Amino acid sequence: MIPIAKPLIEDDEIDAVTRTLKSGSLAQGDGVKRFEDAFAGFIGTKYAIAINSGTAALHVALLSHRISEGDEVITTPFSFISTANSILFVGAKPVFADIREEDFNIDPNCILEKITKKTKAIIPVHLYGHPADMKTIMEIAEDHNLTVVEDACQAHGAKIKGRMVGSYGSGCFSFYPTKNMTTGEGGMITTDDDLVADRARMIRSHGAKIRYQHEMLGYNVRMTDISAVMGIEQLKKLDGFTKRRQDNAGYLSDKLKLKGILTPKVRDGCEHVFHQYTIRVTGDCVITRDNLVSALTEGGVGTGIHYSVPIHKQPFYQDLGYNEEYAVSELMADQVISLPIHPSVEESDLDHISKVIKKAVL
Ligand SMILES: *Cc1c(COP(=O)(O)O)cnc(C)c1O
DSSP states (O other), X not given: OBOSOOOXXXXXHHXXXXXXXXXXXXXXXXXXXXXXXXXXXXXXXSEEEEESOHHHHHHHHHHHTTOOTTOEEEEOSSSOHHHHHHHHHTTOEEEEOOBOXXXXXXXXXXXXXXXXXXXXXXXXXXXXXXXXXXXXHHHHHHHHXXXXXXXXXXXXXXXXXXXXXXXXXXXXXXXXXXXXXXXXXXXXXXXXXXXXXXXXXXXXXXXXXXXXXXOSOOOBOOOOHHHXXXXXXXXXXXXXXXXXXXXXXXXXXXXXXXXXXXXXXXXXXXXXXXXXXXXXXXXXXXXXXXXXXXXXXXXXXXXXXXXXXXXXXXXXXXXXXXXXXXXXXHHHHHHEEEEOOSTTOOHHHHHHXXXXXXXXXX
């Protein structure tokens, strides 16, 4: 089976973790500091604040921007659940805006339709590693005085005209093992805002700057040095990982010029980091999406459906009373399949994947 995702851990990571374990300094310390400095340098922000997951990064970022009860936050319904859940965590209301077919990302025109007096923030998601339309989103945010928190959990190193995502608003990253780089579990907030950085550092550690002096309500969502030293090694390799993903994606797209199959597009000026390589199976295809998934599984190819149920359709959100329709998100949920293109996937694997797909649809 060619797995849909695989973390690439080598001796560099193992040696760094071993050194940290032997040092006896396991929790947040010098390793976290060094990882934060390296990550801020990579994204091009003044600050990076390490957190123990991408979900917690979103939660802490919203708290640090003082989003709270009574506020509305506009986001996409076509994402992983934690994007919208982070808004609920702080007592605010997720307001969904539909996406664009071309890149699966939030549609700025739909954002405009959803702005009310209560709107305080926008959370665009750079889905699959393709940047959202940050130029237009930042203009909207400026016009309406809104905070922007970017969910960059799938987009480490993605750029628009050379500028990294996660540097437009405050950025949130995940280092879960399936992501473009990993620390086991882990997350990061990137920001240029002194106050946000200061609050995020306090909130991740019981609301205290100085030990046992608690200025605000905080949590324990710190990263360990064990994770951080892994992150330092992974970050050094990220550009190489990304190149592999992009080359694999290009190779597969050349092979999959088939009726009823749409391969991912990259918008002008954007660098896509292919966290996922996601095709669409449209009505013009001779078999259904689900039958193509079965054929791939039988052919030994791991797949993923990101995401089969948009967030507003999740039982929990239905219970909360979300009954509006988001036509593009719902259509995409029925059409998408993600295929393996991670750095461990070889050209022979890609040939095999395309052979299995051609056999099923031709
Ligand atoms: C992975 C992911 C998250 C959450 O990150 P965790 O580290 O798993 O908590 C949030 N948003 C998106 C879009 C993700 O892909």
